[in-house]
Amino acid sequence: xxxxxxxxxxxxxxxxxxxxxxxxxxxxxxxxxxxxxxxxxxxxxxxxxxxxxxxxxxxxxxxxxxxxxxxxxxxxxxxxxxxxxx
Numbered sequence: 001x002x003x004x005x006x007x008x009x010x011x012x013x014x015x016x017x018x019x020x021x022x023x024x025x026x027x028x029x030x031x032x033x034x035x036x037x038x039x040x041x042x043x044x045x046x047x048x049x050x051x052x053x054x055x056x057x058x059x060x061x062x063x064x065x066x067x068x069x070x071x072x073x074x075x076x077x078x079x080x081x082x083x084x085x086x
Contacts, residue, residue: 047072
């Protein structure tokens with residue numbers, strides 16, 4: 001039985017909270033008149049048990065309301081953040 005939950009891919013932009021990350025989801029589409037690619041970003045809060053770092057590419061899945069602003073859960077880390085020491 002497949003579930004019909006929405007799944008989105010985005011980048012983690014904040015991990016300052018415990019068990020919560022802020023994920024930026026970028027939407028790019030062509031402007032109908034000017035034919036230029038316009039990008040818009042929306043940020044959502046997602047529940048995270050594993051502790052993903054800033055810059056990670058993650059897949060989030062829609063879930064029941066966990067708190068006032070959290071309706072998403074981190075399902076999978078697609079690409080870990082680069083930790084380059086200078």
